[in-house]
Amino acid sequence: MEIVKSSALQLFTFPEAISISRRSPEKLFKILDLHDALADLLPDMEEIFNSESSESILVQATEIQSREPSVVPVPGGTIHPLTRYVMNYLNLIADYKQTLVEALRGKGTLCTTKTHIFLMNNVHYIVQKVKSSPELREIIGDLYLRRLTGIFRHAATKYQRATWVRVLNSLRDEGALRERFKAFNTMFEEVHRVQSTWSVPDAQLREELRISLSEHLIPAYRSFLGRFRGHIESGRHPENYLKYSVENLETAVLDFFEGYTTAPHLRRSQ
Secondary structure: OHHHHHHHHHHHHHHHHHHHOOOOHHHHHHHHHHHHHHHHHHHHHHHHOOOHHHHHHHHHHHHHHHOOHHHOOOHHHOOOHHHHHHHHHHHHHHHOHHHHHHHHHHHOOOOHHHHHHHHHHHHHHHHHHHHOOHHHHHHHOHHHHHHHHHHHHHHHHHHHHHHHHHHHHOOOOOOOHHHHHHHHHHHHHHHHHHHOOOEOOOHHHHHHHHHHHHHHHHHHHHHHHHHHHHHHHOOOOHHHOOOOOHHHHHHHHOOOOEOOOOOOOOOOOO
């Protein structure tokens, strides 16, 4: 036993270091992995140290364990300090809810439209993670999962309204015809330039957004182009106004939410 005593004592410096180290969430799962490994080895360890000569090692192990405050029982079964701390913290957050909301709104650097995409992406990610984990789904519950799904769907709808209502309004029957073509081209080019650099990481969600976008944009533009192309072509410099075919827009929609560093070039009608 004396042969292994030095090594065993050295081994105890590791849990001692853990017991006095700063707590952080990042370490939790590594500690749990370590716990599982040691739990598997515990029968062998108990057999090895089951002798009088190893008594000093066991005493030291017990001493180290006693320094861990979480294993100290609460006297009389009263309220645990951690329970009190967490609930008081949540109550304070609730008390300062309006202040926090205003601070976040004032501090945010995202435009309103991008905020909708951000919310949609992040809540959708949470929903997918919960759906892929039976344990998480049991904790969250289907009722709240449906609520989260509604939140990211609503964010997607608000994005479309914030972006495309103004663009599609240029295709209505009010205003000078050439100015309406010019306004549509300018707004679509700007939206394409900006939103092709935005990212929707989930392929299915990205495709759903593009399909929904196309269902609103393409028929409206096709109708507008069909009704007024002849008027523009009969005037001066039609190429300045008839910049994009329906097919050009269909191709451009595929660039949206790809997260490009630089927006790809928009193809124009020949």
